[in-house]
Amino acid sequence: MSIKVVIAEDEPLMRERLLGMLATAWPEAQVVAAPENGIDAWDAFLEHAPQVVFLDIRMPGMSGLEVAARIGRQAHIVFVTAYDQYAVDAFDAGAVDYLLKPLQPGRLERALARLRDKLERPPGDVSAVVRQLAAVQPKREKLKWLKATIGKQIRLIDVDEVLFFQADSKYTRVVLAGSEALVRIALKELTGGLDPDRFWQIHRGTLVNVSAIRAAERIDAERMQVLLRGSSEVLPVSRSFTHLFRE
Amino acid sequence: MWAGIAKWYRDWDQELQSLLLQPELAAAMAPGWRRKMGVKIALLTPVERQEMYRFQVTYRGAALWRALASLCLVFSVTGALLKLAYLPALPMSLALLGANGVGFAMLMAMITVWFNHASYARPGRRIITGVLGVILLGTVYGAAVAVLFKDGSWQSFRDLLPKVLTYTGIAMLVLIALPGFLLATVRNRHYDLLASQLTQQAEQERLARELSETRLRLLRAQIEPHFLFNTLGAVQQLAEQGAPRAAELTAHLIDFLRASMSDMRCEQVPLRAEFRLVESYLRVMQVRMGTRLQVRLSLPAALESTPVPCMILLTLAENAIKHGIEPALHGGDIAVLAEDCGDVLRLQVVDSGVGMSATPGNGTGLQNIRERLRLSYGDAASLALSEAEPGLAVEILIPRKTNA
Numbered sequence: 001m002s003i004k005v006v007i008a009e010d011e012p013l014m015r016e017r018l019l020g021m022l023a024t025a026w027p028e029a030q031v032v033a034a035p036e037n038g039i040d041a042w043d044a045f046l047e048h049a050p051q052v053v054f055l056d057i058r059m060p061g062m063s064g065l066e067v068a069a070r071i072g073r074q075a076h077i078v079f080v081t082a083y084d085q086y087a088v089d090a091f092d093a094g095a096v097d098y099l100l101k102p103l104q105p106g107r108l109e110r111a112l113a114r115l116r117d118k119l120e121r122p123p124g125d126v127s128a129v130v131r132q133l134a135a136v137q138p139k140r141e142k143l144k145w146l147k148a149t150i151g152k153q154i155r156l157i158d159v160d161e162v163l164f165f166q167a168d169s170k171y172t173r174v175v176l177a178g179s180e181a182l183v184r185i186a187l188k189e190l191t192g193g194l195d196p197d198r199f200w201q202i203h204r205g206t207l208v209n210v211s212a213i214r215a216a217e218r219i220d221a222e223r224m225q226v227l228l229r230g231s232s233e234v235l236p237v238s239r240s241f242t243h244l245f246r247e
Numbered sequence: 248m249w250a251g252i253a254k255w256y257r258d259w260d261q262e263l264q265s266l267l268l269q270p271e272l273a274a275a276m277a278p279g280w281r282r283k284m285g286v287k288i289a290l291l292t293p294v295e296r297q298e299m300y301r302f303q304v305t306y307r308g309a310a311l312w313r314a315l316a317s318l319c320l321v322f323s324v325t326g327a328l329l330k331l332a333y334l335p336a337l338p339m340s341l342a343l344l345g346a347n348g349v350g351f352a353m354l355m356a357m358i359t360v361w362f363n364h365a366s367y368a369r370p371g372r373r374i375i376t377g378v379l380g381v382i383l384l385g386t387v388y389g390a391a392v393a394v395l396f397k398d399g400s401w402q403s404f405r406d407l408l409p410k411v412l413t414y415t416g417i418a419m420l421v422l423i424a425l426p427g428f429l430l431a432t433v434r435n436r437h438y439d440l441l442a443s444q445l446t447q448q449a450e451q452e453r454l455a456r457e458l459s460e461t462r463l464r465l466l467r468a469q470i471e472p473h474f475l476f477n478t479l480g481a482v483q484q485l486a487e488q489g490a491p492r493a494a495e496l497t498a499h500l501i502d503f504l505r506a507s508m509s510d511m512r513c514e515q516v517p518l519r520a521e522f523r524l525v526e527s528y529l530r531v532m533q534v535r536m537g538t539r540l541q542v543r544l545s546l547p548a549a550l551e552s553t554p555v556p557c558m559i560l561l562t563l564a565e566n567a568i569k570h571g572i573e574p575a576l577h578g579g580d581i582a583v584l585a586e587d588c589g590d591v592l593r594l595q596v597v598d599s600g601v602g603m604s605a606t607p608g609n610g611t612g613l614q615n616i617r618e619r620l621r622l623s624y625g626d627a628a629s630l631a632l633s634e635a636e637p638g639l640a641v642e643i644l645i646p647r648k649t650n651a
Contacts, residue, residue, distance in 0.1 A: 010573075012537040017484040037576055050524065058473075082480070083472040100481030189576070209248045 002030040003119065004050040008041035008067065009034070009080060010059045017103055018045040018054060018080070025105070034208045038062025044205040049076055049240055050067055051119065056100070057081045065134045068126055070196055070245060074240060076115060076123045086097050087154055094129035143193035146180035148174060160198075163212040163231050165190060168204035177230030200244055202226060202237045216245040254499060260307060263288070267300040293439045294587040295362065322350030353422055360427045361434055381423075385415040454622060458514065470507060481535045496534045502527035507561070514623070518585055518592075525560045525583055532568055540568075540577025546585045553585075553592055555621050562612045563596035563641050571600025571639055579638060592645045599638040613641075620645070 005022070009015040015034055022029050029052070033044035039061035045053060050185060053075045055064035068077050079098040081087055091098045097118075099111055118124070146157040157174060166173040167187035174181045183190075187205060199207045208226060215227045216237065224237040237245070259281065266272055266288050273285035279446050288296065304313055326346020386408065478500055485493035504523040522544060529542045564583060570577045579599035586593040613630065620628040620643070627646040632639060 010539075011535050013481040013484040013535060014477070017480065017487070020484075020487070039576065058573070061576050082476040101476055102483050146519065 001028065002013060003028050003052060004048055005031050005052045006041065006044045006048060006050045007034045007054045008036075008038065008044070008059060008064065009054070009056040011056075012036070013103060014056070014080075018099075021103055021105065021108055023138070025109055026116075038064065039068045039188050039192050041067050042191060043204075045071055045075065046201070046240075052076045052078065052115065054080055055083065057087060061139075061175055061189070062241050063134075063137065065130050065137065066140075066192065066196075068130045069134065069177055070201065072127060072243075073123045073125055074243070076118060078111065078115065079192045086136070090129050090133055092192070094126070094132075096126050096129050109165045140192070142152050142195055143190070146174060146183055148183045150181055157181065159194070160209075162209055164206060164208040164233075164235060165199070175231060175233070200241075202235060202241045202244065204238060206235055260303075264300065264303060267296050267303065270296065292442070293445055294438055295440070297445075318350070318354065319347060322347045325350070349422065353426070356423045356427060357430055360431050381419060381506040383412075385419060386412040413636075431533045457618070457622060470504070477535060478531055485534075492534060496531065499527045499530040499534070503531060507558070513557060516557040517551065518546060518555050521557065521560050522546045522583070522585070523556055524558070528561060528564060528585075529568075529581065534601070536578060538575045539575075540572055541578075541580035543580065543582040544584075545582070547587060550585050550587055550592065553647065555592070555594070556589070556616075556623055559616050559619065559643065560594060560596065562616055563643075566612050566641075567596055567598035567600065567639070571598035571602070575600045587647075588644075590647055592647050594643040595640060597635055597638065597640040599635065602637055602639050603632065603634055616643070 003026075007015060007018055007022070019031060019034060022031065032048040032050055032138070033040075035041040035044045036059075038059045041053070041059070041064075042062060044050075045067070053067075053071060055067055055077060057064040057079055058081075059067075064079055069077070071077060077097070079087070079091060079096065081098060082101040088100070088147060090096075097111060097115055099108060110212065118126065125157055132233050143159050146159060146162075148155045148157055157176065161176050161244060163175050163177060165187055166175065168182065170184075170186050172180050172185055172187045172190055174183055187189065187207065191207065194207065198210055200210055200213075201207050208228075210230050212230060214229045216224055217227065218224055222239050222242070226235040226237055228235070254541060256511060262281070262285075265284050270289035270291075273282065274291040276282040276285050289300075291299070323343050326342045329346070330339065330342035334342065350380060365633050478496070481531065482493055482496050482500070485496060503524065506520065514582060526542075526544055529540075529544075533540050533542055544599065564581065567581050574579065581599075582595070584593075584595040584596045584597070586595070613632075617630050624646055629644045633642070634640075
């Protein structure tokens, strides 16, 4: 049985190396995507729902830690880092899997053996360690304002007033109470600038403001939808995000 | 008993000396008059302590007594000559006694002036009242003594007073006040000179210390383990593929390591060397980052040997990578430029990365460069950041004459 794997690493040679070594050391692993930044990594996760994600810690867009925080317990996470004694200590203490760059075959095999054992069980919770490490990382500026062109006007939108964002090919539909606009940024690129505790990803193409959610309701055994305050639209929740609404 | 006194004197002498060198010792002394004196010494200015120390070292033990004896001899001879020339009626013993008395009084006065020079050189009401007071007291005392020798009557005391007042006044003026003012003026100049020397010395020491600290910081900051491990990983991968670029990347890495290690030992390097260092670093990063990084370097031949503080361009290039290009989703380009602007050399590192607003970092690298520019050129050099569209431009201006 093949295991779906995503490898996120920004340096091409490192990416190739991990891909090459994985191919020999773990033939069952099927690498479905090898994104080169955090935003694409998150998007690849949403698209492929892999069982295992290798995350470089330092990446543009979103750091490996930020991506891990969003993935939560939905996949087994293996961090990859070149040198960060602090992170390594935290990983060891929290029993989190990690690989050190440059990758050495012996170490990789040991890590993979441990990982294969874990695959039998549901993914462990890395959030505590990730939060602890994210607290000492320099903070990325969160998005406060958006610029949207409406006719000849450029409108400034306060991010907090947005009810939800919806992907529309290369654009993003920004819906507010009583109005909406289209911005020239792909949704996945907006994601990194938004606070994950404030805007929940409920679908690959939808980010919703938590305070705008009136209710979530079950459609059948697997599907859910979200009802909003200030808008009559009903937003579907994809299967991998129904856990957000579990009591 | 004599040996006991000698030992006590030696101890005290020793204690004074160590106090003059380390005034903070006074706080640890046992209470008593010696401690009181120690506290006084600790209150002196560094210049005064230095002088006192020198005096003590020169005139200790027998030397002090020899100096006093020779002074006594000078006063006695002067007194005897004055008596022979102007005062034949005065007995010789009184003349010698008087001359020594006046002489040592003058000496004491001069020593007082020496250590209170600042207030004596400044003409003010306090000094004038002081001098007048001493003259008056001397007059009254002199007149009283004269009257006692004569007849002891109140009348003759009043008759004598103006005459004694004039003589005492003149004597005070000639023997104490004038030389005192002169000495104080000379002493003031001397003191200021010494004080500025001391400040200069302290400043130089501080600069030397700062320089070595900067060097240490450089040493620690430069070859980041992150950089080294990632680069070695890239070398490993290329080598495994059998790619010729493995050798090329290793060569760049060797250039970078060698240049950065030798540059850490000198404060200034020719611009050519600094550019080579930056180039090897950027080439390494280019192999690692692939198409995400473009690099442009421009150094006019005429500027190649212009000296610059070492590693400043490298620090800027590293910042551009770390805070500009690496966090940018699609990478960008970096330009490192040198330009001759007449009296000043203009260095620029421009990157098209994420720019200032998104740049997290504590700015120690820039702080470090600012500090080193200030140490080397004072206010004549500058470092300025400006937003580029997109990205960040850092500009350094360095005066060229200072180093010509």
